Amino acid sequence: MTNVDPPDSVPEGQETTYRGLYGKCIHHKFREFPEQSKRETLRGEIDVQRHHRKLISYSIFPFAEGSPAGYKFITAEPLEELDVPNFDFLLWNLDGSVIFGEAKSSIPDSAATVVNQLQERKEVAEDHKEYIEEEYLGSEINHMEFVVATYVNHGDKIAKEIIETGAEFITWVVDAHSDTLWIRQARPRSFPDNLESDDPDAMLEELDRRHTHDISSLNSELDRVTTSFGQADVLPTSIIVDRLRVVVQSRRVEDRYPCVDRGNIEKYVSNSALNYSDERISEIVDELIESGKHLNFLSEWDDDRAEFKIVSNYTAKDDLERALENKWVDWRIEGMKDQLRDACEERIIAEFGKQSQLDEF
Amino acid sequence: MHIPEGQYNLKEFCRVIFDSPESVLEGYHGQRIKSFLYLSDDGWRDYLDQHYETEELGGITKFVGEYTNRKGADQAAKFYVGEYKDDLQMVLTAETEEAIRQALRPVSEHSDCLSPMPIMTEDFQTMNEIVLSSYDNMRIAEFKSKRVPSLADARTRPDVDREIEYKGIDGRDRLDEFREEYGVVPTRIQYEHENVSIRIDTSGKFTLETVNQESFNILFELLSEVVVNVLELLDVANQIKFEKREVEPGNLKIQVPEVSSGEIDFDHPVTLMQAESFIKGTKNSDNLNFSFTDVTKQAGSLDFSAQVTDENRGSLFNVSATEESMRIVPKHNCSFPSLVEFYLAVIQMLDGGAKMKLYDSQTAA
Numbered sequence: 016m017t018n019v020d021p022p023d024s025v026p027e028g029q030e031t032t033y034r035g036l037y038g039k040c041i042h043h044k045f046r047e048f049p050e051q052s053k054r055e056t057l058r059g060e061i062d063v064q065r066h067h068r069k070l071i072s073y074s075i076f077p078f079a080e081g082s083p084a085g086y087k088f089i090t091a092e093p094l095e096e097l098d099v100p101n102f103d104f105l106l107w108n109l110d111g112s113v114i115f116g117e118a119k120s121s122i123p124d125s126a127a128t129v130v131n132q133l134q135e136r137k138e139v140a141e142d143h144k145e146y147i148e149e150e151y152l153g154s155e156i157n158h159m160e161f162v163v164a165t166y167v168n169h170g171d172k173i174a175k176e177i178i179e180t181g182a183e184f185i186t187w188v189v190d191a192h193s194d195t196l197w198i199r200q201a202r203p204r205s206f207p208d209n210l211e212s213d214d215p216d217a218m219l220e221e222l223d224r225r226h227t228h229d230i231s232s233l234n235s236e237l238d239r240v241t242t243s244f245g246q247a248d249v250l251p252t253s254i255i256v257d258r259l260r261v262v263v264q265s266r267r268v269e270d271r272y273p274c275v276d277r278g279n280i281e282k283y284v285s286n287s288a289l290n291y292s293d294e295r296i297s298e299i300v301d302e303l304i305e306s307g308k309h310l311n312f313l314s315e316w317d318d319d320r321a322e323f324k325i326v327s328n329y330t331a332k333d334d335l336e337r338a339l340e341n342k343w344v345d346w347r348i349e350g351m352k353d354q355l356r357d358a359c360e361e362r363i364i365a366e367f368g369k370q371s372q373l374d375e376f
Numbered sequence: 377m378h379i380p381e382g383q384y385n386l387k388e389f390c391r392v393i394f395d396s397p398e399s400v401l402e403g404y405h406g407q408r409i410k411s412f413l414y415l416s417d418d419g420w421r422d423y424l425d426q427h428y429e430t431e432e433l434g435g436i437t438k439f440v441g442e443y444t445n446r447k448g449a450d451q452a453a454k455f456y457v458g459e460y461k462d463d464l465q466m467v468l469t470a471e472t473e474e475a476i477r478q479a480l481r482p483v484s485e486h487s488d489c490l491s492p493m494p495i496m497t498e499d500f501q502t503m504n505e506i507v508l509s510s511y512d513n514m515r516i517a518e519f520k521s522k523r524v525p526s527l528a529d530a531r532t533r534p535d536v537d538r539e540i541e542y543k544g545i546d547g548r549d550r551l552d553e554f555r556e557e558y559g560v561v562p563t564r565i566q567y568e569h570e571n572v573s574i575r576i577d578t579s580g581k582f583t584l585e586t587v588n589q590e591s592f593n594i595l596f597e598l599l600s601e602v603v604v605n606v607l608e609l610l611d612v613a614n615q616i617k618f619e620k621r622e623v624e625p626g627n628l629k630i631q632v633p634e635v636s637s638g639e640i641d642f643d644h645p646v647t648l649m650q651a652e653s654f655i656k657g658t659k660n661s662d663n664l665n666f667s668f669t670d671v672t673k674q675a676g677s678l679d680f681s682a683q684v685t686d687e688n689r690g691s692l693f694n695v696s697a698t699e700e701s702m703r704i705v706p707k708h709n710c711s712f713p714s715l716v717e718f719y720l721a722v723i724q725m726l727d728g729g730a731k732m733k734l735y736d737s738q739t740a741a
Binding site for chain 1: 667
């Protein structure tokens with residue numbers, strides 16, 4: 016028997032029966048629940064986010080340290096504030112040309128789904144051209160290019176798919192083992208049917224043109240350029256556990272207590288984010304604090320020393336990072352178990368409903 | 377130390393010490409002088425004023441801190457600092473190790489404008505050669521050596537990372553013998569001859585067991601050997617920075633990032649296992665306080681990246697390493713002492729032959 020409060024709809028006097036049935040149900044559900052493998056899957060999600068964020072970081076680094084063909088990194092996740100499908104980064108040559116980039120840390124075997132998604136985002140970006148001009152740049156865009164960046168072992172797959180579907184995206188690949196970035200040009204297995212010419216040489220030339228940058232100096236400057244990790248670590252649309260790293264990075268230690276003020280988090284976010292408005296930064300910080308409390312990673316501290324305490328016995332950042340990941344995994348697992356509890360409740364209530372109908376005979 | 381009132385430059389100050397060591401060191405247990413070299417930038421004097429009682433003696437600043445002695449009593453610890461060169465300060469003291477640990481160390485550990493001067497392993501070898509060739513009769517009474525594959529080949533199990541401490545009157549011969557046999561090079565040496573006894577180590581500390589002109593001469597001679605490389609290192613660390621530049625190409629003010637990153641070139645290919653033990657080493661060290669988060673690591677040809685915090689100073693930077701080199705990308709409050717100490721940690725724990733330079737994007741492509 017499980018000590019659970021039956022819902023109000025359970026007829027009076029039936030509470031014990033309810034508890035018995037519910038107990039059986041939930042016991043069975045929990046026994047069947049593959050907790051260990053779910054936990055591993057969740058840890059995998061954290062890794063996927065990390066690889067994705069680092070891929071963005073590697074992709075934009077040359078445009079933070081230098082300015083290949085005049086382009087600079089402007090912002091991460093342009094258009095995220097509108098809640099529309101958006102790209103991961105925006106580059107601009109401070110004149111009339113922009114590049115929207117999407118980072119894909121892995122490409123599924125059905126690369127077509129990725130290309131479709133890219134096409135959709137491209138349309139959204141084109142639809143918001145004026146918005147970008149007015150809100151982000153303050154000047155007109157007369158040239159747009161679209162990039163998909165991936166790790167080296169997925170480069171061929173996506174580049175081929177793009178070229179064969181006739182989509183116009185330029186593929187960048189990052190090799191994290193040698194910290195280099197370059198433009199991947201794949202030869203298609205078949206020509207797309209939207210090419211102008213019938214002459215194979217001209218067709219190949221057309222494809223090369225289509226899948227490299229219009230500004231030739233950009234192609235040469237990005238040819239095996241050394242890159243590095245270290246920029247763009249505030250991504251408002253990534254999963255919460257990845258975003259909460261910011262809290263770990265902003266923490267300070269007061270008398271062996273890891274703690275943080277709103278101001279610390281705000282400072283970190285505004286230092287790390289480029290071209291986000293103060294209001295947006297404030298919203299991002301609010302979300303972080305709320306989520307932190309939700310996961311029981313942050314709690315209000317009734318002490319003058321800081322506004323929030325980090326709920327952990329550790330003080331070192333690496334330990335706190337691990338604690339955060341564990342808390343998030345626990346929270347997600349608990350969420351899954353809640354769903355099982357709800358399912359049991361619904362089923363038992365339905366049983367009671369049937370019984371009462373039988374009683375009427 | 378008991379120093380007569382007066383105006384001194386560094387050389388004159390040292391002369392006062394070795395001219396009358398008895399009165400200068402009266403009442404001190406150790407009867408020895410310790411000299412520490414610090415890299416500095418403009419704010420260092422203000423920093424001293426904030427943390428100590430200071431007094432100007434011409435070109436020398438006396439600074440006094442407090443420490444708790446073994447009997448639990450509070451005691452004053454006296455230090456003197458003078459400029460050896462622009463951006464390179466020499467601290468002289470006769471205080472005990474305990475006084476130094478409590479009253480001097482914390483200063484540089486948390487300062488954004490002072491860091492202990494590291495001596496690159498290779499420069500240390502040069503210093504050793506100078507001493508041995510200038511003084512035929514110089515004995516080595518004690519030394520500590522560690523395995524640095526880039527500086528010495530080992531006959532015995534060359535792949536073993538090892539440290540050897542040796543005490544004995546025949547140290548000079550053993551130093552070479554261990555080097556050939558075990559591939560170790562010295563990181564701390566005690567020299568002795570009839571009226572000189574002096575100890576040097578890679579963290580920029582020099583101990584003069586014999587307080588006389590000859591010992592001071594050796595000290596200054598050795599410094600002149602290493603100073604060029606050390607100041608070059610400071611120059612590199614000072615140029616590693618991250619800024620947001622505000623531009624207005626249209627009718628909006630926007631920020632563009634300007635990163636100037638550093639690079640530590642390894643002398644031999646670094647493996648994942650070495651990178652991992654380096655992280656452990658920095659965590660377990662008494663005076664370093666680096667934490668590594670957001671770590672990605674894969675073996676094979678090394679893929680390693682992480683965010684590094686110098687917990688003592690609150691500096692943040694990111695590192696991304698291949699087996700050949702490690703990029704250092706500054707993030708927040710990235711002051712030169714954090715970078716110098718990080719580099720020192722690399723040469724002490726990962727690769728004794730590693731070199732830090734500014735990353736040059738022009739030559740990379």
